[in-house]
Amino acid sequence: MSNDTHDLYEDHAFFALMFDCEICYRVMEFTSEHAEFTDPWFHELAQQAKAEGWYVPPPDEKGMVDVMSAWCPECAVRLGYIPSPTQT
Numbered sequence: 001m002s003n004d005t006h007d008l009y010e011d012h013a014f015f016a017l018m019f020d021c022e023i024c025y026r027v028m029e030f031t032s033e034h035a036e037f038t039d040p041w042f043h044e045l046a047q048q049a050k051a052e053g054w055y056v057p058p059p060d061e062k063g064m065v066d067v068m069s070a071w072c073p074e075c076a077v078r079l080g081y082i083p084s085p086t087q088t
């Protein structure tokens with residue numbers, strides 16, 4: 001069990017201030033009622049990215065996290081980072 005309330009998405013939101021795709025440069029559309037760059041704003045940004053299926057890389061074996069990298073849901077699936085949803 002961990003009481004660390006951080007997660008990779010929150011870290012990415014905090015450092016990168018947005019989710020933009022490394023591959024196709026798509027930027028996640030995000031609006032919030034909270035003031036920009038406040039804790040609840042970061043939290044909402046992170047939660048939306050997670051809900052939409054954005055991918056952020058996990059820490060490497062040294063525990064270093066590439067906080068500036070993210071992949072949009074389409075690229076994450078295409079590159080095999082996350083399982084493909086059912087194709088239509």
Ligand SMILES: [Zn+2]
Nearest residue numbers: 021024072075
């Ligand atoms: Zn992309």
